[in-house]
Amino acid sequence: MVNEMSAVANALFTINNTWMLIAAFLVFIMHLGFASLEAGLTQAKNTVNILFKNVSIVAIGILTYAICGFNLMYPGNFNGYFGFAGFGINAPDGAAGLIEYADGAYTYFTDFIFQAMFAATAATIVSGAVAERIKLNSFLVFSTFYVALIYPIAGSWKWGYGWLDQIGFHDFAGSTLVHSVGGWAALVGAYTLGPRLGKYGKNGRMKPILGHNMPLAAIGVFLLWFGWYGFNGGSVLSADPGALSLVFVTTTLAAAAGVIGAMLTSWGISNKPDLSMILNGSLAGLVGITAGADVISPMNSVVIGFIAGVLVVISVIQFDKLKIDDPVGAISVHLVCGIWGTLAVGIFSAEHSIGIQVLGVLSYGTFCFISANIIFRIVKLLMGLRVSEEEEILGLDMGEHDMESYAGFQIFSIE
């Protein structure tokens, strides 16, 4: 009898574990999504630089997570604010190192790899907001510290069973823990660097700096949406049919509604159907539903996604008025809609307190805003943050890398 039960449990364990690994490779491909979107929405002369940043940060994010991030984020029994379980990764019980949760089970290595794929995401979000003017070295150093230390410490407060988890803060897959954490650093980076040359003229007039490759941007968005099925779906932490299929539905409906929300808003404002706005609208919907994908009804996920799509358009316009130059709209998508999604859990789910959701948002905001400021300032002091005017005009591809992205193509500078 024991053997039979164990065979059944093993079958269920195997499917849960397999789903978590599938979720891991889906989150991995989001990094190609981020790279494509950022490259597509910026100028051709900075493309090599953007790709270099995005490939590097995936590698750095994964390795630092193995070195210290995982054990900072999941320190085990700790004071709820900061704990560290030691350097490196070690399966507690051989290769399998079974981890059990309420709804399922998977191995220690599965736990690590799924979380490691998440980790690099926060740094990648920053990349877009500081694009086309940050020094490569400085970005890599900032990102390394942010992803190795700040992201996992912040994460431990909720997902590591820290103090915010204890008081009932809800953030299913990271509207706050991933997207806002990245978004706050994006905001700090963008205003610390200042706008790109020529972006804001005299008298507050804004001059758009056009993205150079819209198919690439669209590829980016579709891959992000695709990968989000692992981002949100893996956050179920098992293949539980009811929970997983609900998450797929809420995630999809919010993304679709985000497209429509952004389309109607931007079409209404500018009288032209704006492709970059509907692309960001789908991401806005996805970020917006991420905190509550497990507890929001399908109908309410449409409402949350639609509002996120409206918000992202308004936010992009407002940040431009504030002369905070964010080439890809990362702050609006990840920070603004990350906050919205976190609050929406308190609004739409009867089981969660809006007050505690607000407390969570403020706590993460304070910690990340201060941390990002400190790291950016130290980096600025020691290495400088911004490329020279000559290099910015020439493009970072030739300046930093001595390499063109589209050798042979006739490309002119847009002035």
Add this chain to the structure above:
Amino acid sequence: MVNEMSAVANALFTINNTWMLIAAFLVFIMHLGFASLEAGLTQAKNTVNILFKNVSIVAIGILTYAICGFNLMYPGNFNGYFGFAGFGINAPDGAAGLIEYADGAYTYFTDFIFQAMFAATAATIVSGAVAERIKLNSFLVFSTFYVALIYPIAGSWKWGYGWLDQIGFHDFAGSTLVHSVGGWAALVGAYTLGPRLGKYGKNGRMKPILGHNMPLAAIGVFLLWFGWYGFNGGSVLSADPGALSLVFVTTTLAAAAGVIGAMLTSWGISNKPDLSMILNGSLAGLVGITAGADVISPMNSVVIGFIAGVLVVISVIQFDKLKIDDPVGAISVHLVCGIWGTLAVGIFSAEHSIGIQVLGVLSYGTFCFISANIIFRIVKLLMGLRVSEEEEILGLDMGEHDMESYAGFQIFSIE
């Protein structure tokens, strides 16, 4: 004993449900495939417009499917021709809402999300055939009605257990129900709009209008082939090992044979190996096997795919002779090979009647042809269908969207 059996059943239910969700995200990424292929095979000046259409239609398709499509397509007990189970989606029994089939089981939400991913496909097929000249508004309105009403009503006849299902019509994954349904509307759209300016010169001479980005087209085709493992694989409606692995084999062999069929045919005709023909050849093979991927032997799937590859080349040439201008070959791929695949089931599978397959093809053809005509005519009457000559020459990107797809690149108009 009951508990043990239920644990086993739960494990099998979990894997079946997980596979169906995996199939859903694979079908989702086909929309990036469609967008990339259509953009790659058309002119650079219309790329923003094409991407906008494809992103919008995914959102519209999913949302309208949630509002009414799902309940039109699966109305439950109905007269076999038309039924409607009401607006919105509601899991019958809590979040899990178990759905059982002969070979497996999955949740209501899984059922919905997998079918919703299919729904938008039909409208996306139309997009390619009417590209580079249709007004954005008019396309969106047409597509909304076609995907919200015509596709699900037609689908109910077979997959909703309607009259064609009752008499034994076989269309495993939608050679007819998806591809021909889209293909008929593509045909109606293309002839209603008329050819692009300059496509057909005097004396019946045809002037090719070249696609602007062949890597993008190749990305599109590979992603469509990739996603087809979910399109056909998910249509097994479970992870049943024998059935699912057979479907993977027949799908793959037909796609490969389609490449070879199109290669030999086009190389023979034009004396030049034509990339766009082998790309369409693989899709032709995939569309061709879709109706019978579950009942065709591996060897016969090679034959069906090869013939589809031959057919698509001949068909593209013939439609050009008829001056029906289909920029991406969508009618040849989806309608012609969709019909071929449906008939092939009657030819190659002893268990199915060729007569009933013909009846199915004709019934869908009649219904879709008439419906598409009615909707296109009403849209034409109320909003107009075609952009102005000036806008067509300028490109729809600047005309409809005031936005370039490749800012900074030197692009000339091909005359």
Add this chain to the structure above:
Amino acid sequence: MVNEMSAVANALFTINNTWMLIAAFLVFIMHLGFASLEAGLTQAKNTVNILFKNVSIVAIGILTYAICGFNLMYPGNFNGYFGFAGFGINAPDGAAGLIEYADGAYTYFTDFIFQAMFAATAATIVSGAVAERIKLNSFLVFSTFYVALIYPIAGSWKWGYGWLDQIGFHDFAGSTLVHSVGGWAALVGAYTLGPRLGKYGKNGRMKPILGHNMPLAAIGVFLLWFGWYGFNGGSVLSADPGALSLVFVTTTLAAAAGVIGAMLTSWGISNKPDLSMILNGSLAGLVGITAGADVISPMNSVVIGFIAGVLVVISVIQFDKLKIDDPVGAISVHLVCGIWGTLAVGIFSAEHSIGIQVLGVLSYGTFCFISANIIFRIVKLLMGLRVSEEEEILGLDMGEHDMESYAGFQIFSIE
């Protein structure tokens, strides 16, 4: 009782089989990765040709594997050097045709389709090294014979339970069986063809011929990394949680470390952060871990990947000094790091003999080197290998295909 146990076994069988099919579609998308990488790192005037080769070779590889490759590679009981189980594929026991292994089970068709996806890979590796100068016909004929005969015969020695398997040679997922087998033919092809015109000037000076589309190259690398989760993950031959999650971790860490190894090495040597080197660095890490992904610890996988990243940079430079012109670095990535990875199993795993690993490397090297030479020479004799100087200067797109890849874009030849 029998029924109960069989239901449990069926659930486990279903998840194992499903995972293997998922792995198959992941390996499939690697072909888009190869196509994108090769196209991105070469000149715009040869892009149609490269895409044509890559699409064709997938189709040819799959079909020849169905005709004879599968039964050459897995001949059943044979002399250990060469065996053939007959033409075509036939499930031994109906559609399901259960195949059982120590750790799992899947169907005959699943076995075939997973292995078929691997097969085309070897030929695709060659494609990159001979790019921009080989005649299309000649490449297709070479590849057909290499993938239909040489790859499966070589494979049978280890994976078909042949002589190298009997003496304990270890190559988990194909550092040697796939990557070196392709790499040897790449080496033979590159030196037989000679360098591209103008690549090596007088006095041994090397002139870089720049890739035309770095986002496309980055898409290729990310998709290859993504697909590698199926390439290595599927080689577990089941969804066994401990084994599969270890393979995910070692694969990921090696790829990340490869990026860092290549970054530091190339940055140190050239003083510029080189995007193409870190892209190849990740692939180097992946190829390096492929032989031992199942037996290497996470920490050692970082070491192996890092060394692979260093090696690939040095190797690319050395091959250029030898005037062996490999446009995409395929020989360095697949052959050099494939050898490294195979030897690393002997170095880092106490259970495996370095002597036998060396023997395996030498045996495959000898067989593939001689075979590739014979086939290339026969093809050269009968059809010629290299396009004319005029065609090479004009580009193979116009020369072989009469088709441009980027119609409308202003592209100049880089001289």
